[in-house]
Every structure is written in structure tokens, then in C-alpha cells.
Amino acid sequence: MSEIDNLIIAMNATIREALKRLESGGQGILLLVDAEGRLLRTITDGDLRRLILGGSVLDDTLHQLPSLPPKTVPVESDPITALELMNRHQIDQLPVIDASGRPRELWLRRDIDTRILLSTPHLGEWEMGFVEEAFRTNWVAPLGPNVDAFEKELAAHVGIGHAAALSSGTAALHLALRLLDVGPGDTVFCSTLTFVASANPILYQGARPVFIDSEPNTWNMSPQALDRAFNDAQRTGKLPKAVVVVNLYGQSADMAPIMALCERYGVPVVEDAAESLGATYQGKHSGTFGHLGVYSFNGNKIITTSGGGMLVSWDGALIEKARFLATQARDNAPWYQHSEVGYNYRMSNVLAGIGRGQLKVLxxxxxxxxxxxxxxxxxxxxxxxxxxxxxxxxxxxxxxxxxxxxxxxxxxxxxxxxxxxxxxxxxxxxxxxxxxxxxxxxxxxxxxxxxxxxxxxxxxxxxxxxxxxxxxxxxxxxxxxxxxxxxxx
Ligand SMILES: Cc1ncc(COP(=O)(O)O)c(C=O)c1O
Structure with missing residues (x-):
């Protein structure tokens, strides 16, 4: 924000005066007002130059300027709204006007475009090398050496047997439920304190979620609430087909009691570790405790591929089946033959290159x-x-x-x-x-x-x-x- 008194200019000022004021104002802009002080338009150096090129002389007044409704924001606006408007109209200054249309201040891009965002991508020095390699070798397809290597390197990093690189964490969750045969009429227990993506795949499969609260000490799934849910499910003869356990905001859930309960009832666990890659639980990596684990490489995550996910498991057959389902479930036949529903869920070789670089700095x-x-x-x-x-x-x-x-x-x-x-x-x-x-x-x-x-x-x-x-x-x-x-x- 800046003092605007020296930027305000009236219609009867001359072009010469306006040029001087532009120079002394130092903001590259003047605010043209009517007799009541209401903003009529903004004036830049370019506007004055166009007047002169059009035949006006320096002693002509600003009445010569064509009318041009200015872009403004009301006084109660916040800088983020102002910045959005500036971006939309590709301008760097924005007058703030009061209810009567008088300019009160001038927002400058350089003052407000210093926003601090919640969680932005943080690239390192390795990603470009892998991506360039993909371009150089023309591996820009949704498969390729970076995909294979990223799967192996991530699996080695977290200490699990098998991994499939996918287009998103949501895709990984969806495949996990599909692999566990979740379908219409089934219920799935799921942490309630989470992003909607943890539970949307339950709906994709036509099943019904049952939500489990968090405990105050970890903010993650409450084992005692899970215990009550299992008790009720057993009493009514309807055990869930799976349990989706979320590891919130970078912290593992208390997996030992949760796994013990799920094992007691024979129900498989999908560990939604979208937010917890790099976290540990009792010395082991978060995401490696469930029958299937899911990571996300969305732009806001701890490492990113701009968008992507990984499904991991100790069960190699499950991960092999995930790769099959993620590539439209194409049968092993000489032509395009399909016996079950598949998806287009594989990660591209270019994005896997970013992932390989990011993994090095995890x-x-x-x-x-x-x-x-x-x-x-x-x-x-x-x-x-x-x-x-x-x-x-x-x-x-x-x-x-x-x-x-x-x-x-x-x-x-x-x-x-x-x-x-x-x-x-x-x-x-x-x-x-x-x-x-x-x-x-x-x-x-x-x-x-x-x-x-x-x-x-x-x-x-x-x-x-x-x-x-x-x-x-x-x-x-x-x-x-x-x-x-x-x-x-
Ligand atoms: C807990 C949780 N689960 C799943 C997802 C979905 O991951 P993606 O955005 O990669 O689909 C996210 C984040 O986006 C998440 O925070």
C-alpha cells in the first residue's frame, strides 16, 4: 500500500502536469478523479503517450482521455482477492475505493505478492536429470525405465517388497479396494478425520463407509472406537470388507493395536499413508503395515511428482494385479482383449523421473x-x-x-x-x-x-x-x- 494523495489528479490538469506527477509519484500510475473526487480511470505513461501521438499537445487537459472504467477493489477486500484480480487482468496496481467511489489506497503487486502458502512443491537438483533422460530417450509414455526404477527405489526406501506407480493416491486407494474385492453391499471402516479422497473410492466400489473417530494423543484412528465398531459388526453379522487407516498430517496411526484388532476379525487393512511418507512407526516406515499401503505425490505433499501415487504391499501378486488393472486390464492375448473392468491409472515415465529425484531428498x-x-x-x-x-x-x-x-x-x-x-x-x-x-x-x-x-x-x-x-x-x-x-x- 502507498500514499495516494500525490497520485490523484483532476480532469482539468494538463498532460504536462500529469507527466510530471507520474514522474514524482514513482508508481507508474495516476488516479484521475471527477470534481467530487470519485475515481474515473487510471492513467499510465502509455495513455499520455498515445494522446500525444494522437495529436494532443502538452498543454491540453486530461479531458482528452477516453473514458475507461478502472479495475478496483472495495476497501474491505483482502490482498488475496486483490492479487487474483491483478493476475486476471495482468495489472500490477489496483486502486482501493470506498463506498462513494473515492480512491483510498493503491495495492501494489510487489507489496502483496509475498504470500506464504500452506505447502508448495520443493524441487531439488536431481529431478531435471531424470526428466531430461526421459525426453532424450523418447520415454514420455505412461510406462518406462523411470517408472520401474521409481517403484524399486521407493520400495527399497520404505522397506517393502513391491510397489506400483500410479496416477494419484486416490487411484491407489481405489485399486486397493478393488484388489480386496470390495463391492456393492459391503461396508468399509475408514478414519473420519481425513481428506475426502480416503473414502471416495469406497463409494466408487458401491460400498458403504463406516467412520471411525480419532484419538486425542495421535489424532489418528482410535483403537477403542475401532474395537466398538468391530464388536457391533460381529454382533450384526456384517464385518467390514476392509479397514482404511489414515496417517494424518505426517504421523502414523497406532498400528499395533489397530492391526491386532483387524487380524482378530480377519479383515484386511489399507494404510492411507498419502500424508505420511517418511514417517516411522516402531522403527518401520509408515505405509508398510497394512496389506496394502498408499502414498500420494500430489503437489502439496512432502515430495511430489506434480500428481501421482504409489500402491505398495508385501504381496507381489496383488501389486502385479494392480499394474494389470491400472492399464485397462488388458488380457494376455495378441489383440486387445479384456475380461474385466480396468482403469487408466499408471504414472507417466516423465513424472516418475521427477519422483526419483524427489525421493533422493525425502x-x-x-x-x-x-x-x-x-x-x-x-x-x-x-x-x-x-x-x-x-x-x-x-x-x-x-x-x-x-x-x-x-x-x-x-x-x-x-x-x-x-x-x-x-x-x-x-x-x-x-x-x-x-x-x-x-x-x-x-x-x-x-x-x-x-x-x-x-x-x-x-x-x-x-x-x-x-x-x-x-x-x-x-x-x-x-x-x-x-x-x-x-x-x-
Ligand atoms: C489422506 C489422503 N488420502 C488420499 C489423498 C489422495 O491423494 P491424491 O491427491 O494423490 O489422489 C490425499 C491427498 O491428496 C490425502 O491427504
Whole structure:
């Protein structure tokens, strides 16, 4: 924002005066107003040059200018809206006008385009080499040496037998349920505190989700709620076909009791580790505990292929079948023959190249995201109203996102207000996932709270906020966030 008094100019000023004011204003723009001070249009150097080329002389007044309704924003606008408008119209300045149409200030792109986003891709020095190799060898198809190598390298990194590189984490979840023969009439237990992609594939398969709450210590699936759900399912003679366990915000669920329960009832587990690649549980990698595990390489994840996913398992036959289903389920015949429904779900060789490069820096990215979390705690840990998502002592969380709750006991600030306040400072924070049992899409689905009469996920949603957590965030940017939050309390 800048002082605008010296940018405002009236119709009866001359072109000569306008040129001088443009020079002294230093913003490359003037604001032409009528007798009541209402904004008529903006004037740039180019506008004045066009007047002169059109035959006007320096002593002519600005009445010569054609009318041109200006792009403006009202005073209550936030910088993000302003920036969107600037991008849409490819302009770098935007007058802010009051209710009567008078200019009050001027937003400048250079002042507001310093947004700090929640979690952005962070490329390293290796990706380009693999991608160039794919181009050089003309392997730009949805298969190729990078795909094979990425599968092997990821499987080796997390310590699992087999992996299939796919077009997204959602595709991997869908294939997992298909491989487990989930179909119409079946139920699938699923964590409720998660992104909708964890449960959408249940619907793709025509099955019905039953949602399981989280526990406060890990924010992940509550073993005691799962136990009650299994008890009820057994009593009614309808055990689920699978359990989708989500590892939230970079932290593994408490897999030992969860696996023990699922094994007791003979129900296979799909581990949705889309958000937890790089995390560990009892010394082993998150995503390797279920019968099938799923990773995502979406642009906001800890490493990315711009979009992509991986399905992993100890069961090589399942992963082989996944590759078959992901390539339109083409039978082994000399022509195109198909006996079952397939999908176009394979990852491209170009994107797998990005993945190979990203995998090399995964451990650095984990360390960087943990440092981001640490800096938040150092800068804001003294504020009792902020309660940080705990790291369970059974493993290492990646802190893919730094998340806290605003404790109503200590503050009246609500999450929506907190997020909006940071947005005015160009800082992107987001709500914690709205639990799936609260989503209109899943209304009527069964839900098991952590305790009979006490739930956690609703509280996490109502009070939780995710803070910018990118591994490429600078300490200065984080200081800005810490200062903005400190000011609120
Ligand atoms: C928990 C969870 N599951 C699944 C997905 C889906 O992954 P993708 O976006 O790669 O389809 C995501 C993220 O996008 C996620 O956060």
C-alpha cells in the first residue's frame, strides 16, 4: 500500500502536469478523479503517450482521455482477492475505493505478492536429470525405465517388497479396494478425520463407509472406537470388507493395536499413508503395515511428482494385479482383449523421473518440515491458547503440516477468524479436515466416536488450523508468520 494523495489528479490538469506527477509519484500510475473526487480511470505513461501521438499537445487537459472504467477493489477486500484480480487482468496496481467511489489506497503487486502458502512443491537438483533422460530417450509414455526404477527405489526406501506407480493416491486407494474385492453391499471402516479422497473410492466400489473417530494423543484412528465398531459388526453379522487407516498430517496411526484388532476379525487393512511418507512407526516406515499401503505425490505433499501415487504391499501378486488393472486390464492375448473392468491409472515415465529425484531428498524434506514445526513451537509455544498436534512416542512424525488447535478455554479467537486474519497478511492457513461423518456426501453413514459420549475429530475440526509448512519456507517467512500470530494473542 502507498500514499495516494500525490497520485490523484483532476480532469482539468494538463498532460504536462500529469507527466510530471507520474514522474514524482514513482508508481507508474495516476488516479484521475471527477470534481467530487470519485475515481474515473487510471492513467499510465502509455495513455499520455498515445494522446500525444494522437495529436494532443502538452498543454491540453486530461479531458482528452477516453473514458475507461478502472479495475478496483472495495476497501474491505483482502490482498488475496486483490492479487487474483491483478493476475486476471495482468495489472500490477489496483486502486482501493470506498463506498462513494473515492480512491483510498493503491495495492501494489510487489507489496502483496509475498504470500506464504500452506505447502508448495520443493524441487531439488536431481529431478531435471531424470526428466531430461526421459525426453532424450523418447520415454514420455505412461510406462518406462523411470517408472520401474521409481517403484524399486521407493520400495527399497520404505522397506517393502513391491510397489506400483500410479496416477494419484486416490487411484491407489481405489485399486486397493478393488484388489480386496470390495463391492456393492459391503461396508468399509475408514478414519473420519481425513481428506475426502480416503473414502471416495469406497463409494466408487458401491460400498458403504463406516467412520471411525480419532484419538486425542495421535489424532489418528482410535483403537477403542475401532474395537466398538468391530464388536457391533460381529454382533450384526456384517464385518467390514476392509479397514482404511489414515496417517494424518505426517504421523502414523497406532498400528499395533489397530492391526491386532483387524487380524482378530480377519479383515484386511489399507494404510492411507498419502500424508505420511517418511514417517516411522516402531522403527518401520509408515505405509508398510497394512496389506496394502498408499502414498500420494500430489503437489502439496512432502515430495511430489506434480500428481501421482504409489500402491505398495508385501504381496507381489496383488501389486502385479494392480499394474494389470491400472492399464485397462488388458488380457494376455495378441489383440486387445479384456475380461474385466480396468482403469487408466499408471504414472507417466516423465513424472516418475521427477519422483526419483524427489525421493533422493525425502529425508532432507522430513528434516526441514520438522524444523518448521520446531520454529513454531519456539516462537509460539508460550501461548496457552495454541495446543500443538502431539507427536506420539512410538515413531517419527514428518510434520508434513504443522497443526494446532485454538483452545476455547484460553481464547475467543475462532479458527475461521484466525485464518482470515492471517490471509489479510498474505499468509495461507487452513482448517483441519472436516471429518467425513460430518460431510453431506456421507450423511447417514455410521460413525464411532472415540468414547461412547466423547469424540475428538469434531473438536479438531472446530478448533484446528494448519499453518504454512513448506520445506522451502525461509526462516524470515516463518518469523513473519510467528509475528502475525503473536499479534493476535
Ligand atoms: C489422506 C489422503 N488420502 C488420499 C489423498 C489422495 O491423494 P491424491 O491427491 O494423490 O489422489 C490425499 C491427498 O491428496 C490425502 O491427504
Amino acid at each position: 529425508e532432507d524434506r522430513v528434516a526441514a518440515r520438522r524444523r518448521v514445526f520446531q520454529r513454531y513451537v519456539e516462537g509460539l509455544g508460550h501461548i496457552p491458547a495454541l495446543k500443538w498436534m502431539p507427536e506420539a512416542n512410538y515413531g517419527r512424525a514428518t510434520r508434513w503440516l504443522s497443526v494446532c488447535t485454538l483452545e476455547p478455554e484460553y481464547t475467543n479467537i475462532r479458527s475461521a477468524q484466525f485464518i482470515a486474519e492471517l490471509a489479510t497478511k498474505g499468509i495461507e492457513a487452513r482448517h483441519v479436515w472436516k471429518p467425513l461423518h460430518m460431510q453431506p456426501l456421507f450423511s447417514g453413514c455410521d460413525y464411532y466416536p472415540h468414547e461412547e459420549d466423547a469424540e475428538f475429530s469434531g473438536h479438531a475440526f472446530a478448533t484446528g488450523v494448519c499453518l504454512p509448512s513448506g520445506s522451502n519456507m525461509t526462516p524470515e517467512q516463518q518469523e513473519r508468520i510467528v509475528a502475525a500470530i503473536s499479534q493476535m494473542f
